Amino acid sequence: MSKHLAIFSKDVIEEIFAGRKNIESRFSQKKIAPFGVIERGDIVYIKPPGREVVGQFKVAKVIFIDGLSKDEWELIKQKYGKNLSLGSKKKDQRYFDKHLNAKYATLIFMDEVEKFITSPVRIKKKDLRGWMVL
Secondary structure (H helix, E strand, O other): OOEEEEEOOHHHHHHHHHOOOOEEEEEEOOOOOOOOOOOOOOEEEEEOOOOOOOEEEEEEEEEEEEOOOHHHHHHHHHHHHHHHOOOOHHHHHHHHHHOOOOOEEEEEEEEEEEEOOOOOOOOOOOOOOOEEEO
């Protein structure tokens, strides 16, 4: 079992803790974490930018797509869009447009989401990466 640190915006963190977002998606043009390095049973720490870790979740399932096609994009939007909790159709479209050239996709299904009162871990991070394997 590995541990990961993921950076989320404040709004996304609220959606996770409210149970409206239970799949995290990461898209990229290169094979970067979490693609290929996260697996079922791993722990992901939830952290807003510039703040301490505020929670965690356990990975229930992961889907990797190597060589993302337009058909696969449509499948992700139709099948998982609601659970990605992007908000509105306009916001959904902006999100998918932003990642239209992605070649790699990682869909991470969340389980056992836990909100911390006080951060039990201190992780020093000073770069712009949105994901780190610890």
